Amino acid sequence: MGEEIIVVGCGASGGTAAQFARKTSRNANVTVFEKSKYPQYSKCALPYLISGKISGPEKLIEFSVEWFNRAKIKLFLNSTVTGIDDKKVYVKKNSEVIVKEYDKLVIATGARSAVPPIKNILDKNGELKKGVFTLRTVDDAIKIINYIGDRKRNALIVGGGLIGLEVAEAFYSRKLNVTVVEMLPNILPSMIDEDMSRELYDQLSGYIDIFTNHMVLDVEGDDKVESVRVKNNGNGEEFKLPVDVLVISTGIKPDVDLARSIGCKIGEKGGIVVNRRCETSVENVYAVGDCTEGRDFVTGGSFPVGLGSIGVRQGIVAGVNAAGGDMELFDGFLQTRTTRLFDVEIAAVGPVSAVLDDDVVSGKFRGSTHPEYYPGGSQVVVKVLCNKFDKRIVGAQVIGKNAAQRINTMACALLHKMGVDDFIKLETAYAPPIAPTIDPLAAACEVANMKLRRRN
Amino acid sequence: MGEEIIVVGCGASGGTAAQFARKTSRNANVTVFEKSKYPQYSKCALPYLISGKISGPEKLIEFSVEWFNRAKIKLFLNSTVTGIDDKKVYVKKNSEVIVKEYDKLVIATGARSAVPPIKNILDKNGELKKGVFTLRTVDDAIKIINYIGDRKRNALIVGGGLIGLEVAEAFYSRKLNVTVVEMLPNILPSMIDEDMSRELYDQLSGYIDIFTNHMVLDVEGDDKVESVRVKNNGNGEEFKLPVDVLVISTGIKPDVDLARSIGCKIGEKGGIVVNRRCETSVENVYAVGDCTEGRDFVTGGSFPVGLGSIGVRQGIVAGVNAAGGDMELFDGFLQTRTTRLFDVEIAAVGPVSAVLDDDVVSGKFRGSTHPEYYPGGSQVVVKVLCNKFDKRIVGAQVIGKNAAQRINTMACALLHKMGVDDFIKLETAYAPPIAPTIDPLAAACEVANMKLRRRN
Numbered sequence: 050m051g052e053e054i055i056v057v058g059c060g061a062s063g064g065t066a067a068q069f070a071r072k073t074s075r076n077a078n079v080t081v082f083e084k085s086k087y088p089q090y091s092k093c094a095l096p097y098l099i100s101g102k103i104s105g106p107e108k109l110i111e112f113s114v115e116w117f118n119r120a121k122i123k124l125f126l127n128s129t130v131t132g133i134d135d136k137k138v139y140v141k142k143n144s145e146v147i148v149k150e151y152d153k154l155v156i157a158t159g160a161r162s163a164v165p166p167i168k169n170i171l172d173k174n175g176e177l178k179k180g181v182f183t184l185r186t187v188d189d190a191i192k193i194i195n196y197i198g199d200r201k202r203n204a205l206i207v208g209g210g211l212i213g214l215e216v217a218e219a220f221y222s223r224k225l226n227v228t229v230v231e232m233l234p235n236i237l238p239s240m241i242d243e244d245m246s247r248e249l250y251d252q253l254s255g256y257i258d259i260f261t262n263h264m265v266l267d268v269e270g271d272d273k274v275e276s277v278r279v280k281n282n283g284n285g286e287e288f289k290l291p292v293d294v295l296v297i298s299t300g301i302k303p304d305v306d307l308a309r310s311i312g313c314k315i316g317e318k319g320g321i322v323v324n325r326r327c328e329t330s331v332e333n334v335y336a337v338g339d340c341t342e343g344r345d346f347v348t349g350g351s352f353p354v355g356l357g358s359i360g361v362r363q364g365i366v367a368g369v370n371a372a373g374g375d376m377e378l379f380d381g382f383l384q385t386r387t388t389r390l391f392d393v394e395i396a397a398v399g400p401v402s403a404v405l406d407d408d409v410v411s412g413k414f415r416g417s418t419h420p421e422y423y424p425g426g427s428q429v430v431v432k433v434l435c436n437k438f439d440k441r442i443v444g445a446q447v448i449g450k451n452a453a454q455r456i457n458t459m460a461c462a463l464l465h466k467m468g469v470d471d472f473i474k475l476e477t478a479y480a481p482p483i484a485p486t487i488d489p490l491a492a493a494c495e496v497a498n499m500k501l502r503r504r505n
Numbered sequence: 506m507g508e509e510i511i512v513v514g515c516g517a518s519g520g521t522a523a524q525f526a527r528k529t530s531r532n533a534n535v536t537v538f539e540k541s542k543y544p545q546y547s548k549c550a551l552p553y554l555i556s557g558k559i560s561g562p563e564k565l566i567e568f569s570v571e572w573f574n575r576a577k578i579k580l581f582l583n584s585t586v587t588g589i590d591d592k593k594v595y596v597k598k599n600s601e602v603i604v605k606e607y608d609k610l611v612i613a614t615g616a617r618s619a620v621p622p623i624k625n626i627l628d629k630n631g632e633l634k635k636g637v638f639t640l641r642t643v644d645d646a647i648k649i650i651n652y653i654g655d656r657k658r659n660a661l662i663v664g665g666g667l668i669g670l671e672v673a674e675a676f677y678s679r680k681l682n683v684t685v686v687e688m689l690p691n692i693l694p695s696m697i698d699e700d701m702s703r704e705l706y707d708q709l710s711g712y713i714d715i716f717t718n719h720m721v722l723d724v725e726g727d728d729k730v731e732s733v734r735v736k737n738n739g740n741g742e743e744f745k746l747p748v749d750v751l752v753i754s755t756g757i758k759p760d761v762d763l764a765r766s767i768g769c770k771i772g773e774k775g776g777i778v779v780n781r782r783c784e785t786s787v788e789n790v791y792a793v794g795d796c797t798e799g800r801d802f803v804t805g806g807s808f809p810v811g812l813g814s815i816g817v818r819q820g821i822v823a824g825v826n827a828a829g830g831d832m833e834l835f836d837g838f839l840q841t842r843t844t845r846l847f848d849v850e851i852a853a854v855g856p857v858s859a860v861l862d863d864d865v866v867s868g869k870f871r872g873s874t875h876p877e878y879y880p881g882g883s884q885v886v887v888k889v890l891c892n893k894f895d896k897r898i899v900g901a902q903v904i905g906k907n908a909a910q911r912i913n914t915m916a917c918a919l920l921h922k923m924g925v926d927d928f929i930k931l932e933t934a935y936a937p938p939i940a941p942t943i944d945p946l947a948a949a950c951e952v953a954n955m956k957l958r959r960r961n
Contacts, residue, residue: 386936455913478908
């Protein structure tokens with residue numbers, strides 16, 4: 050008889066944990082309980098479902114029920130784990146209650162959207178007012194699509210982060226007038242520095258209206274949203290915007306009720322605390338994905354995990370370990386992240402300057418994908434952050450073609466604590482139709498390096 | 506009075522050495538002697554001059570005479586260094602002889618094309634027969650362009666390496682019938698493995714004829730090339746091909762006469778031996794670029810430097826050191842390389858399997874640029890080579906979109922001796938319109954890792 054491994058939640062990290070448990074042990078019994086009716090699908094793709102780029106919800110499924118069957122993983126959909134007790138999970142599936150014992154438990158309960166305290170955002174029943182949405186699930190996306198129909202005109206997004214701007218683009222492609230309101234002075238504030246954000250702002254503001262350093266005070270309309278009152282944080286001025294559909298995109302709140310109920314330690318960011326093996330503070334219980342909090346590789350500080358790339362890697366590690374393997378994540382997360390907005394690719398790794406201390410020096414370079422002499426190059430802007438004492442790279446931000454692939458190289462450099470002075474010696478691939486001899490990444494490192502030399 | 510730094514040769518590595526000497530010391534006198542009439546230009550771009558993608562020779566210039574003037578670097582064109590003696594260089598510039606003392610000398614004399622012993626390839630004067638060319642300089646490219654004119658029809662390239670195939674593409678875009686003859690069983694033999702080469706072969710053979718495992722025996726035609734006799738190395742069969750223009754692209758021969766004359770050690774590959782500071786065996790004499798030989802980071806073996814990316818980095822290091830700075834290259838070269846052929850991007854880092862020993866295991870993955878659910882992805886094929894004992898990555902090859910940027914990440918991983926088991930934990934950038942959660946690079950590493958796990 051194999052060990053009983055139970056995974057709670059079939060999002061990207063839970064599903065991955067189940068898969069890698071199966072890969073690691075052929076004898077283990079792997080069971081997944083998922084509260085929704087969907088098997089593992091991509092949450093990050095929801096904005097592209099709204100835009101129509103992805104044609105329907107069924108396309109989002111990454112691993113189907115049949116796939117799980119073939120892999121001999123028992124997947125229960127519409128199955129909510131209501132309690133855990135004495136190494137048993139209690140599951141409600143329709144009117145039925147399933148009780149199942151586990152040897153190892155993987156909690157992958159995800160997160161909910163955080164809703165900021167905006168006046169009148171809720172109706173009398175404490176639900177989001179009609180026309181106000183959050184976006185976490187396929188069902189959320191379908192509700193939004195149905196609500197917009199062909200008649201809605203004015204969309205407003207609260208929050209100028211990654212998802213907020215992706216939804217803004219999706220609405221734009223559905224021919225809505227789109228406004229984004231961001232409380233902080235710049236868009237993508239947890240991804241790129243203010244100067245880099247301005248580069249992007251200029252490119253996006255041809256398509257959508259963006260109010261940074263503004264906040265939504267009040268949602269107006271009786272039975273549904275009709276307008277909002279917005280305040281300029283700088284000068285205090287207030288104004289009204291007509292709004293047919295409002296999407297809240299101001300971050301997530303980890304779903305930790307189950308974990309807390311069995312005594313798992315919850316961290317300062319509200320997520321389940323896990324070690325490098327994805328073990329919680331409770332024996333035989335792992336946790337992965339958006340319900341956990343991570344440790345930043347550079348600062349050592351905690352952050353709520355909200356990236357699929359991290360969740361999937363946690364899933365791999367938890368799955369392998371739950372099935373008797375031995376795998377450990379690196380000592381902190383790099384938080385590599387990317388998006389494409391109106392054909393502009395943006396990518397970053399490591400913390401932004403604002404959360405780093407004064408020991409950091411930056412190098413910024415505006416270069417081209419191609420050598421100057423070769424036609425067809427396009428602009429790439431790179432900013433590199435490094436520690437001013439040991440020169441090691443602690444962050445990088447790229448706007449331009451292939452930003453994501455470029456940032457992967459910086460992620461590898463950051464992980465290995467490579468210095469900006471060493472980076473310029475890294476042989477990057479060079480060919481006239483592809484890249485210059487000194488890549489823009491290296492050129493930005495050299496700018497930082499020169500600053501440091503001048504200091505000494 | 507500043508030190509006298511003399512650079513012999515204004516190719517990419519010599520020019521870079523001069524620039525970084527200037528950057529490092531404001532007081533140094535930096536002088537460059539270049540035998541041709543051109544200031545620093547891109548040799549790698551010559552195929553694109555032939556194709557017409559780059560409109561004229563003047564466009565190839567990366568740093569103009571005016572640029573060198575502004576940088577206060579004395580650049581002498583049409584100036585051949587004929588001898589070096591007692592810390593003096595003797596330079597012939599037209600009918601004039603310049604004698605100049607140096608404190609530090611940087612030799613950047615480059616290389617010539619190697620010409621294989623093909624019967625009747627030379628005319629009675631020992632020159633290449635009319636219609637037969639090598640491609641090393643702008644003047645070579647101009648000669649080829651002029652010779653082709655509008656009337657030549659059949660082009661043959663000897664050598665299916667990087668430059669040979671780039672020239673093949675250039676000829677194709679000039680509407681010639683193009684044949685490539687490669688002696689070894691696969692194209693790009695020093696860049697990618699045989700299986701990867703086949704992937705590429707299939708994509709190129711729609712445009713050009715490629716005979717691998719064949720050799721050119723004889724160049725036929727009285728005063729100019731009219732046909733060649735080709736032999737199949739496999740079955741010994743011979744056949745004749747009509748040829749109007751023939752380009753030899755079978756490697757380079759380092760130009761080391763000057764260096765040898767002053768006692769610089771010449772290595773087994775015929776290049777000047779330099780250490781990590783780009784110092785030759787003679788005090789105060791540095792050497793950079795194609796006249797040197799390098800040490801492979803993985804195998805430790807010597808190879809003739811033929812890559813601009815290496816030459817430029819040697820130039821930086823030699824320039825900095827010659828001017829009193831202190832800089833050292835890594836302990837060996839990664840040989841990161843890339844090209845684009847008929848819109849297929851290919852990139853590689855580290856040695857190919859054929860030159861590695863049996864201690865290597867490979868992982869190959871055929872993936873997509875995008876997650877499966879997102880439309881518009883294109884195929885990416887990745888092969889990773891790793892040491893079977895410590896799992897460290899020793900080579901990688903990519904065919905597909907953004908191959909070069911992908912290989913840069915692998916170059917960074919290879920440099921840091923990262924294991925395939927660790928690579929899968931590296932957080933690569935993920936977003937539906939850009940890349941899957943597990944990048945094809947990581948997937949290939951996981952394939953290798955699984956093979957290794959099964960062995961144990």
